[in-house]
Amino acid sequence: GAGVSQSPSNKVTEKGKDVELRCDPISGHTALYWYRQRLGQGLEFLIYFQGNSAPDKSGLPSDRFSAERTGESVSTLTIQRTQQEDSAVYLCASSFRWGQLNTEAFFGQGTRLTVV
Amino acid sequence: AQSVAQPEDQVNVAEGNPLTVKCTYSVSGNPYLFWYVQYPNRGLQFLLKYITGDNLVKGSYGFEAEFNKSQTSFHLKKPSALVSDSALYFCAVRDERQNFVFGPGTRLSVLP
Numbered sequence: 335g336a337g338v339s340q341s342p343s344n345k346v347t348e349k350g351k352d353v354e355l356r357c358d359p360i361s362g363h364t365a366l367y368w369y370r371q372r373l374g375q376g377l378e379f380l381i382y383f384q385g386n387s388a389p390d391k392s393g394l395p396s397d398r399f400s401a402e403r404t405g406e407s408v409s410t411l412t413i414q415r416t417q418q419e420d421s422a423v424y425l426c427a428s429s430f431r432w433g434q435l436n437t438e439a440f441f442g443q444g445t446r447l448t449v450v
Numbered sequence: 451a452q453s454v455a456q457p458e459d460q461v462n463v464a465e466g467n468p469l470t471v472k473c474t475y476s477v478s479g480n481p482y483l484f485w486y487v488q489y490p491n492r493g494l495q496f497l498l499k500y501i502t503g504d505n506l507v508k509g510s511y512g513f514e515a516e517f518n519k520s521q522t523s524f525h526l527k528k529p530s531a532l533v534s535d536s537a538l539y540f541c542a543v544r545d546e547r548q549n550f551v552f553g554p555g556t557r558l559s560v561l562p
Contacts, residue, residue: 338493365548367549367550369552375554375555376540376552376553376554376555377494377540377552377555379549379550379551379552382547382549384547384548390547390549425493425494427494427550429550431548437482437499437501437544438484438496438499439484439496439542439550440496441486441493441494441495442493443492443493444492444493
């Protein structure tokens with residue numbers, strides 16, 4: 335597609351359940367980022383993938399959070415044993431590797447996660 | 451480590467007046483700076499970027515930003531604000547690991 339696609343757009347889950355959030359980056363973008371945004375707040379960095387390099391996981395808040403990316407394509411963010419404080423919008427972005435044109439990040443519309 | 455500060459949580463301006471949203475940064479090496487806007491219930495949209503060259507950068511929707519190396523600032527500006535400019539604005543820097551570091555955001559309200 336033309337932009338970054340995230341699914342689902344909304345997810346309501348019960349406390350303690352696992353959830354998977356999906357991100358389809360723009361074709362050709364080697365870098366992929368996940369952020370969390372709580373209501374009315376700024377962006378909280380979670381994880382960053384760059385090509386085949388080891389991902390930067392320094393922003394993951396706990397071991398309940400994990401993410402995978404296959405090559406330079408789709409990424410999945412998994413939250414295990416969800417808690418109410420996990421409720422937020424999860425934003426995915428992608429960009430070209432530094433040194434290429436259009437090095438800004440392009441964002442998806444986000445997945446709104448509500449844990450009840 | 452790279453960091454971005456947006457000293458104002460909220461900026462209010464009357465429609466038709468000029469607006470400024472402030473951003474200061476801390477980087478090692480050359481700064482690569484970006485502004486994004488977020489409308490309610492939407493993802494972030496890219497407005498403009500500074501990579502190198504002219505200190506005044508022009509972007510989307512009539513916005514521009516002025517890079518000031520000595521003051522380590524990258525303030526977002528618009529000569530005449532519109533009510534539709536009301537949104538959340540984020541400044542960001544791309545660091546040496548090619549990650550994006552975002553400021554906390556500034557909420558702009560343009561009053562009719």
